[in-house]
Amino acid sequence: MTGTSATPDPLIERRDRAFGRGAKLFYDEPLHLVRGQGANLFGADGRRYVDMYNNVPCVGHAHPRIVEAMARQQATLNTHSRYLSEPAIALAERLTALQRVTDSAVFSCSGTEAIEVALRMARIATGQHGIVCTDHTYHGNNTVVGALTNLPAGDTRHPAIRSIPFPETLRPLVPGEASADAYIARLKAAIDDLKSTGLGFAALILCPILANEGLPDIPPGFMAKAAALVRAEGGLVIADEVQAGYGRTGQWWGYDKVGLTPDIVVTGKPMGAGLPLAATCAKRDVVEAFRAEARYFNTFAASPLQGAVGLAVLDVIEEEGLIDHARTVGAELKAGLQQRLGHTPGLLDVRCKGLFLAAEFVDADGNPDAPRAFALVCALRREGFLTSVDGAFNNCVKIRPPLVLPREDALAFLDAFDRVTASA
Ligand SMILES: Cc1ncc(COP(=O)(O)O)c(C=O)c1O
Incomplete structure (x- = not known):
């Protein structure tokens, strides 16, 4: 009852x-x-x-193909990532091919971990530290990633993080003006502020469809203008596809839906249909710089089990x-x-x-x-x-x-x- x-x-x-x-x-x-x-x-x-x-x-809950892939792989082999085995490599190849903008993947076990990898990756690739996010966002729950949660614009509690008002047409920053420009100006100010502290600017992180912000209608052109500004300022764009990805928007990736080209793509939630599985994907040089410096190891990640289940999820999405x-x-x-x-x-x-x-x-x-x-x-x-x-x-x-x-x-x-x- x-x-x-x-x-x-x-x-x-x-x-x-x-x-x-x-x-x-x-x-x-x-x-x-x-x-x-x-x-x-x-x-x-x-x-x-x-x-x-x-x-x-x-x-779908309890999909027989996923259950079967999970049981078969677990009954055959499941180890960590420091041996050669096919499934996780095949998953990285397939995922990055679907994303088109990335070459290589770092697997982990939750969206939070994958976002943290993305932040570290961006910091290593740029040699800078500052991160810009939106003000009503959620990207995960650990100390580093949790600092991005609902951080009011203008808040300087976290020296290396600035937030900007999330772009929307319903309650625009400048009343009556549903254009992207006021938001882009706030992004530029946040980047300038980070640079003025000496911490520099490493990345803008956002969910392409601003899911936790309530899925607002985004002023036309915001995403393309924001990405161009970020690159002109020497930073990278991180797309958090933990909610937006895997077909949710009627396209594979939220960034396709909104006209954004990211440098780093983070996926999680639906990837393993319940098996903890997340990924941070980027161009090969960005991933290799991260691997060289971070020496990242995650016991349960990039395992044969993650690979087999992750591949089964992609199969089902495509075949059905x-x-x-x-x-x-x-x-x-x-x-x-x-x-x-x-x-x-x-x-x-x-x-x-x-x-x-x-x-x-x-x-x-x-x-x-x-x-x-x-x-x-x-x-x-x-x-x-x-x-x-x-x-x-x-x-x-x-x-x-x-x-x-x-x-x-x-x-x-x-x-x-x-x-x-x-x-x-
Ligand atoms: C957009 C977004 N990113 C990241 C996360 C964190 O994922 P996880 O709970 O797997 O750590 C969430 C979780 O709700 C999320 O909605």
Whole structure:
């Protein structure tokens, strides 16, 4: 039985003790899951829930090809990276060929690790230290990478990090002016500031679709102008594709969707369909400079198991045509939600990149309405659809299902959206 405020699930108490209180759970009524298949999750309450949130199982929960690849490789050979073995090499070759802009890969076990590798790589390649990020971002959780999290523009707490306001057209930096120029000026000022401290400028890091910022519509030309400025200033562009990559946007990479050419590409979450697997890819000289200086070793990374599972994920995405499917179903969801603009109270904006959507809610005064977004997400969960909240104000319903989401479930979601927005 799923917990309610009247009958708390005993598992919550055990969890609090086992993990220590403070480990966040989704929803006002936390959900106890026992099984997943495709885009479905099954609760201990016996109910089916449509997974509209998880991108790690981008090929679908418990995909038999992934399970088989995992079991076969583990039953055959799994060691670390200091022996010759085929699978991880083949994965690096295939991944970089798909990315086109990179040659070589450093594998790791989480997005955080892969971002940290990217930062070190950029610092080694440029001989400079300063990093620019956006102000409502999240790139990971360790001390170095976590310092980039939600760092207000102008904050100088971390000497080698500056943030700039994330570019958007909805609430532009200069009211009424949805152009890229004001944001580019802030980027230039951040770079100049880093240079003036003597730490120099190594890289701009961003998620190409600004996923954690709430998937804003980006002023036209921002990405190309930003990349040109970064290069003119001697820095590198790091694309964090941990959420944006692997077909999410209806193209392989978020940077293709937004017209950005990165120097370093970081991938994670969906790469291993649940097996911890992440990568930092760049041109060969950049990777080799990093390897020479960092002597990087990561016990579980670049293993035969990571290679075999990573290859199976790429096979499934390609053979099942999941990117085309994501584009089609995403377009249908987008059209459906946009039809509701002007009819659904509080619904301010609907944004979409492939099969990744954000529905933004405001109150009667037009201010961000985070409590409403949370209430809707909880009501959707009771309707059997799992989403979450996101965005700079936590006032967006975040819709980011496995790429295999069936069209019928997407249409049923729109009906549920109508029911919950009418009552919550
Ligand atoms: C854009 C982005 N980058 C990096 C990370 C960190 O990945 P991980 O949790 O695997 O360390 C996340 C995690 O949510 C993310 O959303």
